[in-house]
Amino acid sequence: MKEKLPKLHILAFLLAVGGLLAPAGTSADDITRAAGPGAEMDSDAPAFVTSVQGLVEAKLGSAFSQDGLRNFSRIAVPQNKNVRFVYVAAQNQVVRLSLEPFELEKRVTWSTGTTDKTLLQQCHIRGISMTDCSNNHVFELLISKEKLLVCGTVDGRFNCSLRQVMQPDHSLDSFGVQLGNTDNRLAKAMTMEDRNVYIGAYLTSGTDPALYRSSLSTDEPAVRTSNEVQQSRTLKPIYQPAKFISVHIIGDYAYYFFQENFEEMSTCGAKSQRIISRVARMCKSDPGYGFYWLSFSKSRLICAQGGNWVRPDGPGDEESSAFYYDLLQDTYVTDTHIYGLFTAAKSGIKASAICGFPISTFNKVFGDQTVRIKHWDYRKGDVPYAYFTDARDRYNRSDCSNLRLRQDEIATYTSNNRFYFLKSARVIQDTNEPLAAGRENWRRLLVTRVPSSQPDFQHTVAFVVTESDSIKKIILSAGSRCVLEEMQLDKSLDGRINDIQLTQTGEHLIVSTSSRVLRLPTSRCGRHALRTSCLAARDPHCGWNRAAFACTVRPANTDQWEQDISPQHGRVCPDRSVPIDGGWSDWRPWQRCQPPRGSGGGSGSVCQCRLRLCDNPAPNNGGRQCGKFHDLLSEVQTANCSLMAAGAPGTLGAPARPAEHPGAGRTLGSEPGPARSRGQPTAVLRARGHPARRRFATCPTAKTCTCQ
Known part of the structure; x- marks a missing residue:
């Protein structure tokens, strides 16, 4: 073989390639509990654990990589089921991959980085790192109907380019996006419908969180949440620290999901330290007033477990014994629900949950014109005391067809009603318990x-x-x-x-x-x-x-x-009382290794080895292991044992190339192996029992070697 593979002793090969080495400090009891058939399973434990690389090697999955491409990020999937490709961003490149076969169809360069020192200095003065100034990257891919929107950085500034899904090489139009957040690791929420882009992000100053709509048509003005200096008696549209999660277009409305500071708990002059999840809803057709949304309103999003927490149609204690998953991490929309993935906000606690919210619940909450109003009481000492009461918003923010202000409404709206955006009702899950929960942190969600x-x-x-x-x-x-x-x-x-x-x-x-x-x-x-x-x-x-x-x-x-x-x-979880017999995986690729004792090779010999595991599926619940006698967990096949010396592949003194035709090097009970040199036979080493307790016995040439 042309590439030199590292030498491994057969036992090390078996453990390392099979991924069976236990971490340092792990006891034999720990290993037995973790891996032994019939071991006690935690409720969070999966029924099957699969290696992604194993799926790729078994041809059940596919992988794409190419020199010069790294840090693959955003994925865009066309909505047309007849289109069998996807787009993926990779730094300053956009690649189109066909699904069958999974391979490169097209590669488009976004923008190369600048080396002009003047431009770099101007970029750096704006508070952007020199790395981000000199390295342009794509941070978003969006598809709406037949249009592909590519957004990325150009010399530290944000820019978007509209292209055809079928012909991504040429830009139809481009426009700048005023985002102050230049750190690609921080969240920006974006979506597109027709020629409008909906964004949740920090704008120009980097300290201005906003929910924003920008048009790709120059004749339509942008609309955003207010950024004016708020009076102490009012609520802000978005409080810092804010984290933007997602934006979805459903019917006539745009839904923005984000985290923000829990302002309702800031009652005594001190800022609340609690972060909660919110959803804001605006009409897509909102014309705006003074460049601000007319239809902006927001509500708290609640995912909780246990306790006597608040239902949408009845009273309850906000700080009851319920456990709240306060931090929304991701959302997914189906035809009837919006699903949210939440994590716990409490320090040191790792817990995640998935809750479902019917779209009809959003319509009910945002259709109610009852809102929360913030008041201040200055009579209780030097520190003012804030409290909230309910009021009725006289302006119907859900009536998208009648949003424009009449002349007689302007004074009332600008003085009062523009602050009537915090809904009294909360958007609450439609089940008493989360739909799924785990004792670890989850961060992305898909639902089908x-x-x-x-x-x-x-x-x-x-x-x-x-x-x-x-x-x-x-x-x-x-x-x-x-x-x-x-x-x-x-x-x-x-x-x-x-x-x-x-x-x-x-x-x-x-x-x-x-x-x-x-x-x-x-x-x-x-x-x-x-x-x-x-x-x-x-x-x-x-x-x-x-x-x-x-x-x-x-x-x-x-x-x-x-x-x-x-x-x-109650028949939802896998039935762990039913025995599951093990099955062999496909053989893994050949690698260089040292021969076992007695296989015909001396101390200076080298062989080719490959491994398969009893994990397709793995034996479980007392099911049988693999092999003729159902006592094997893994199997190693060796071939091509020859002396290590300089020489061309396939000649004396060097391992031969793997066979390019079936049957070469075949041994009874094994898969085809690489072509042999020096007439060496192929040996199969079978491992019995738990991997931590295996040892190899001496085996004669051309015999089956069994670990005992």
Whole structure:
């Protein structure tokens, strides 16, 4: 082989390549509890744990990378299901990847960085780092119908370019965006519909949080939340610190989701230290008055667990015994709901939850003209005391067709009603408990609806990205903590997950990481060989097809397709009482290694080795392991044992190239191996039992070596 692979002893190879080395300080009991078949499972623990790299090597997933491309970030998926490609940003490049096969179709350069010292100095004077001034990057990709909007930096300034989805090479139009936040790691929320862009971000000064609408047409003015100096008796539209999460266009309205300081708790002159989640709603057609929204209003977004917390239609104690997930991290919109992913705000507590909010609830809350008004009482000493009362907003901010102010309304609105934007009612989840919860921090959310075996019923499935950059598949049901599957990234290969999106058909996840773009399956029904394990998995994507005698996705005719999932009867989590037999994974790529004792090679010999694991699926709940006698967890195949010396590949003194045709180096009970040199036979080493307790026995040449 041309590339020199590191030498590994067979045992080290087995443990390192298989990912089976336990961390330092881990006891044997810890290992047994963590990995042994039938081990006690935590309610948060996934039914299946899968390596993303293993999926790629098994051809169940795909990966794209190319020299000169790194830090893949935003992903844009066309809305047309007949368009089979996606766009991905990579620093100052935008690439278009076809889905079948998953490969590069087109590559477009956004803008090269400047080296002009004068321009760099002018950029740096504006408070922008020299790195950001000299390195332009794309920070947003948006698709609306047939248009692609690319937004990025040019010499430290923000700029957007409108292009055709099918022809991204040429810009149709460009416009500047006045964003003071030049740190690409900080959140900006953006979306686009027709020729309007809706943005939640810090504007020019960098200390001015705003919800903003900008038109790509020069004849339409921009509209934003007020930034005037507020009187002490009024509320501000947005309080710092603010974090912008997302923007969605639903019907006639634009919904902005963000975090801000909990002003209602600032009652005695001191600023509240609590951060909560908000949703603001404005009419898309809002003409504005003095460049400010006429329809702006906001409400608190509540996701809570336990206790006697407030319902939309009744009283309750705000600071009850409920546990509040205060910090919204991501949102996802379906045809009936807006789903939110929240984390706990309390220091030292790692907890996440997914809550669902019907769109009808937003209409009810924002259609109510009852608002909260802030008052000050100066009679109780030197420190003024703030309190809130309810009032009625005489201006209907939800009536999008009649937003323009009449002449007789201007005085009343500008003096009073413009501050009547904090709704008394809160937007609260539609279930008593979160739809899913976990004892770790989650940071990204996707939701899909999956048709079930029952007519007119759909399961709701979420994919979440965790703080450790794994992807968890969860079925959403009130009070559920069920993780169906977890896909784990190899940090050495991928680094960090930057974005994740579903393809138009929902069959794949597109994941951008620091070094490559991944296409991963949303389901793997074929790993269940038996009806019992297929039904026990309770994966909404899968069911037992009696006609095909296989575990499959939902067929067109569901008469012979069955599932065992029933949220009404508590059958949501995988049934861990059903034994799951192990199955072999595909062989991993060949690597150089040292031969085992007795395999025919001396101390200076080198072999080719490859590994497969009993993890497709892994044995669970007392299920059988792999192999003829059901006692194996892994298997290593060796071939090409030859002396280490200078020489061309395939000749005496150097390992041969892998075989390019089936059957070369085949040994009974093994997959085809690379072509042999010096007539060395292929040996298969099988590992039995738990990996921490394996040791290799001496094995004769051309015999099967068994770890004992």
